[in-house]
Amino acid sequence: MQIWSTLNNQQQQNLLSRPAMADNQKLSDIVSDIIEQVKYQGDEALLALTEKFDGAKLTSVKFDEVSLEEVSGLISAKVKKAIDQAYTNIKSFHQAQYPQDVKVETAPGVVCELKHAPLASVGLYIPGGTAPLPSTVLMLGATAQVAGCARKVLCTPPNKDGQIASEIRYAAKLCGIDEIYLVGGAQAIAALALGTDSIAKVDKIFGPGNSFVTEAKQQVSRIPAGPAIDMPAGPSEVLVIADKDANPVYVAADLLSQAEHGADSQAVLVSDSEALIEATKQQVSAQLATLSRKDIAQQAIQHSRYILTGNIEQAFEVSNSYGPEHLIVQIENARESLDKLTNAGSIFVGQWSPESAGDYASGTNHVLPTYGYARNYSSLGLADFMRRYTVQELSYLGLQNIGDAIMDLADAEGLDAHRQAVALRLQSDLCAENKGGNAS
Amino acid sequence: MQIWSTLNNQQQQNLLSRPAMADNQKLSDIVSDIIEQVKYQGDEALLALTEKFDGAKLTSVKFDEVSLEEVSGLISAKVKKAIDQAYTNIKSFHQAQYPQDVKVETAPGVVCELKHAPLASVGLYIPGGTAPLPSTVLMLGATAQVAGCARKVLCTPPNKDGQIASEIRYAAKLCGIDEIYLVGGAQAIAALALGTDSIAKVDKIFGPGNSFVTEAKQQVSRIPAGPAIDMPAGPSEVLVIADKDANPVYVAADLLSQAEHGADSQAVLVSDSEALIEATKQQVSAQLATLSRKDIAQQAIQHSRYILTGNIEQAFEVSNSYGPEHLIVQIENARESLDKLTNAGSIFVGQWSPESAGDYASGTNHVLPTYGYARNYSSLGLADFMRRYTVQELSYLGLQNIGDAIMDLADAEGLDAHRQAVALRLQSDLCAENKGGNAS
Numbered sequence: 062m063q064i065w066s067t068l069n070n071q072q073q074q075n076l077l078s079r080p081a082m083a084d085n086q087k088l089s090d091i092v093s094d095i096i097e098q099v100k101y102q103g104d105e106a107l108l109a110l111t112e113k114f115d116g117a118k119l120t121s122v123k124f125d126e127v128s129l130e131e132v133s134g135l136i137s138a139k140v141k142k143a144i145d146q147a148y149t150n151i152k153s154f155h156q157a158q159y160p161q162d163v164k165v166e167t168a169p170g171v172v173c174e175l176k177h178a179p180l181a182s183v184g185l186y187i188p189g190g191t192a193p194l195p196s197t198v199l200m201l202g203a204t205a206q207v208a209g210c211a212r213k214v215l216c217t218p219p220n221k222d223g224q225i226a227s228e229i230r231y232a233a234k235l236c237g238i239d240e241i242y243l244v245g246g247a248q249a250i251a252a253l254a255l256g257t258d259s260i261a262k263v264d265k266i267f268g269p270g271n272s273f274v275t276e277a278k279q280q281v282s283r284i285p286a287g288p289a290i291d292m293p294a295g296p297s298e299v300l301v302i303a304d305k306d307a308n309p310v311y312v313a314a315d316l317l318s319q320a321e322h323g324a325d326s327q328a329v330l331v332s333d334s335e336a337l338i339e340a341t342k343q344q345v346s347a348q349l350a351t352l353s354r355k356d357i358a359q360q361a362i363q364h365s366r367y368i369l370t371g372n373i374e375q376a377f378e379v380s381n382s383y384g385p386e387h388l389i390v391q392i393e394n395a396r397e398s399l400d401k402l403t404n405a406g407s408i409f410v411g412q413w414s415p416e417s418a419g420d421y422a423s424g425t426n427h428v429l430p431t432y433g434y435a436r437n438y439s440s441l442g443l444a445d446f447m448r449r450y451t452v453q454e455l456s457y458l459g460l461q462n463i464g465d466a467i468m469d470l471a472d473a474e475g476l477d478a479h480r481q482a483v484a485l486r487l488q489s490d491l492c493a494e495n496k497g498g499n500a501s
Numbered sequence: 502m503q504i505w506s507t508l509n510n511q512q513q514q515n516l517l518s519r520p521a522m523a524d525n526q527k528l529s530d531i532v533s534d535i536i537e538q539v540k541y542q543g544d545e546a547l548l549a550l551t552e553k554f555d556g557a558k559l560t561s562v563k564f565d566e567v568s569l570e571e572v573s574g575l576i577s578a579k580v581k582k583a584i585d586q587a588y589t590n591i592k593s594f595h596q597a598q599y600p601q602d603v604k605v606e607t608a609p610g611v612v613c614e615l616k617h618a619p620l621a622s623v624g625l626y627i628p629g630g631t632a633p634l635p636s637t638v639l640m641l642g643a644t645a646q647v648a649g650c651a652r653k654v655l656c657t658p659p660n661k662d663g664q665i666a667s668e669i670r671y672a673a674k675l676c677g678i679d680e681i682y683l684v685g686g687a688q689a690i691a692a693l694a695l696g697t698d699s700i701a702k703v704d705k706i707f708g709p710g711n712s713f714v715t716e717a718k719q720q721v722s723r724i725p726a727g728p729a730i731d732m733p734a735g736p737s738e739v740l741v742i743a744d745k746d747a748n749p750v751y752v753a754a755d756l757l758s759q760a761e762h763g764a765d766s767q768a769v770l771v772s773d774s775e776a777l778i779e780a781t782k783q784q785v786s787a788q789l790a791t792l793s794r795k796d797i798a799q800q801a802i803q804h805s806r807y808i809l810t811g812n813i814e815q816a817f818e819v820s821n822s823y824g825p826e827h828l829i830v831q832i833e834n835a836r837e838s839l840d841k842l843t844n845a846g847s848i849f850v851g852q853w854s855p856e857s858a859g860d861y862a863s864g865t866n867h868v869l870p871t872y873g874y875a876r877n878y879s880s881l882g883l884a885d886f887m888r889r890y891t892v893q894e895l896s897y898l899g900l901q902n903i904g905d906a907i908m909d910l911a912d913a914e915g916l917d918a919h920r921q922a923v924a925l926r927l928q929s930d931l932c933a934e935n936k937g938g939n940a941s
Binding site (some may be wrong): 079081082139140142143144146147149150153154157158161163165167168171173175178180181192193194195196228264265279283285286288289293295310311314315317318320321322348351352353354358395396399403405406407408409410411412413414415416417418419420421422423424425426429432433434435436437438439440442444448449450451452453454455456457459460463465466467469470471472473474475476477478479480481482483485486 | 582861
């Protein structure tokens with residue numbers, strides 16, 4: 062346990078620092094080599110790399126999906142119900158985010174509009190590994206569906222038999238994902254970015270992944286005219302603010318939920334109660350022993366941090382300074398603190414709001430800025446699957462109204478043709494019959 | 502002139518291709534060296550580099566600004582009025598973009614919210630060079646002001662006497678920019694990203710610049726936990742769709758407005774009328790001769806493209822395929838075509854809407870995705886100066902309602918602690934008195 066007020070500025074900063082993300086030249090070289098292979102050998106490279114990394118010998122990366130009815134027969138009724146409920150809630154929350162177009166007449170005869178359109182094609186990456194992640198399919202897929210993206214492409218690595226989990230297939234089907242490709246890792250990202258004979262390239266790539274996937278996303282996002290990506294990656298993290306009345310059983314469970322994600326997960330408890338901190342530590346030890354992923358959680362817990370503050374306001378300051386991906390507030394009148402908590406990806410209010418609610422089923426998106434990026438990147442939402450563009454229409458009167466301003470600014474910036482484009486129109490008699498026309 | 506329908510697919514693609522942005526290792530090395538200098542030598546490096554590149558010997562990079570009254574006395578009444586009008590219109594259009602928070606009860610007792618907050622600190626880069634760019638100060642500064650960003654920092658290179666243009670100072674003052682630093686180039690971007698004794702680092706960096714500035718923005722955006730940047734850069738471009746009734750004088754003026762920006766500017770005319778194309782070409786030659794920047798415009802016009810289509814619908818397809826930064830539609834009933842024009846940064850509707858209106862004074866933002874990025878990046882707007890985050894609050898009842906879904910998904914993904922965080926809460930009697938509590 063660290064007592065916040067006894068630390069100097071530098072020590073406080075160190076306590077809140079994240080593990081360094083080292084510049085790994087070897088990783089970068091491996092990934093750029095994979096991208097080159099996909100660029101020049103296309104599907105052939107995808108099949109070879111899938112055999113090499115996933116042990117699956119495929120003849121095509123395209124996965125031929127069956128009907129929703131057939132896929133739903135492959136999973137248990139319990140899991141189907143869970144996925145259905147999560148899907149409904151995620152859809153409901155993201156539908157409510159649908160943006161309004163804006164139309165303003167900024168000056169008489171000068172109409173400016175902000176319009177929104179779905180991205181035409183999106184690539185959704187779903188990691189493989191020991192457990193399937195249908196929740197991530199829902200977070201990305203349902204949001205893309207609500208946005209109205211015409212092409213939704215899912216890439217995920219197959220197992221040795223060339224199969225993918227039925228839970229992923231069912232979630233994808235619910236979200237209207239019609240293209241599934243059995244390819245993972247950096248090669249999947251390269252295919253989504255550059256296109257191959259089988260996989261047409263996409264406009265934006267979303268989703269979590271291992272260090273090869275995140276490095277590949279970074280690299281392809283720098284290709285001129287290449288795809289956009291969702292956000293920079295970093296290890297997952299939670300900060301819990303708790304007071305003396307918080308339940309240490311719940312606090313410990315929330316810290317461990319984060320810890321079991323990975324050995325590099327960050328779990329931070331900030332409290333103004335030493336008793337709560339001590340009780341939580343004991344609970345963490347007790348609960349840890351029961352977890353199937355206890356080895357991973359144990360490693361993460363070893364570098365967890367317990368910070369004692371002089372009062373709860375100081376705890377808010379610590380949290381704002383850290384800027385956690387997940388922020389859980391288990392204090393009296395938690396909602397009242399929201400205005401003071403300015404820097405987090407997603408905030409969980411009160412004792413009945415565990416992080417796992419947002420990870421799975423409440424409706425909020427679990428793709429969140431981490432590693433301090435909460436301060437300058439947004440939680441994933443509908444806006445990330447759409448683009449904004451503007452429209453303007455001036456009438457002759459409108460151009461008259463702002464013509465002098467345009468011409469004088471063009472003069473100030475030394476751009477003659479900009480001035481001329483206005484001057485020639487206002488001087489002209491060629492279209493006299495149209496001058497009375499409106500902007501509409 | 503190229504006749505679209507006579508070209509095969511590959512020829513069509515080539516015709517719409519942008520100039521290659523070469524991977525320039527030398528530029529990259531120079532910029533990373535400058536960033537390192539600023540990282541380790543701070544203000545000392547800034548002063549040395551400003552002397553080297555801008556010829557100004559400063560003792561401090563901080564610019565001590567005087568009052569609005571004093572600054573407005575330094576510019577002509579005409580330019581002041583133009584800046585004032587542009588500022589009013591830009592503010593008005595961006596205020597109308599202010600986002601609504603969202604609050605949804607996705608299931609009984611499960612309340613999810615989407616909230617918006619201004620970025621705490623933004624860095625606005627304004628290039629130097631031969632002419633001052635007060636319009637860019639307004640586009641970035643007024644938007645940051647409307648968003649409510651607490652710190653708005655402007656960096657711009659000084660002239661040899663250590664001064665900056667009064668127009669820039671006046672525009673900055675209007676936008677409430679209180680921090681101005683006399684530093685340009687990659688060193689300014691490095692200072693905004695990393696901080697020095699004089700310049701505290703910012704959360705996001707905006708603004709145009711030369712190849713050093715844009716390379717520096719790319720590099721600092723990859724620093725772990727580093728700043729966000731506005732969007733990828735590319736040469737500016739316009740595509741004009743015009744029919745037989747369009748006025749070639751106006752079309753030519755719009756193409757030249759784009760061409761005078763720089764030798765690498767792209768100007769494309771697409772029309773179903775050969776007569777209009779020929780008349781426009783003549784007008785381009787005639788108007789070109791009168792421009793002060795005719796050498797630059799001439800170079801850009803040399804690689805401009807004139808494309809004849811079989812009908813106007815085909816012209817829409819060409820435009821959608823190109824995805825121009827600026828799209829000007831000078832056809833009969835131009836507004837009716839908007840639904841078919843799905844891919845552009847900003848659309849100018851009808852003959853009285855020249856590009857220069859949007860560049861300066863209509864109210865729309867002139868920072869737009871170019872180089873084909875219109876398909877997957879947004880026109881700069883209020884949203885870029887804000888961040889979105891989510892909040893959720895469950896009542897005990899709410900957790901009961903979605904508890905099974907959470908636990909079953911946690912099981913499916915093999916994450917015990919995620920299940921436990923729910924199970925322990927629902928089993929617990931410790932807080933029985935609170936179980937009836939609401940989410941609010």
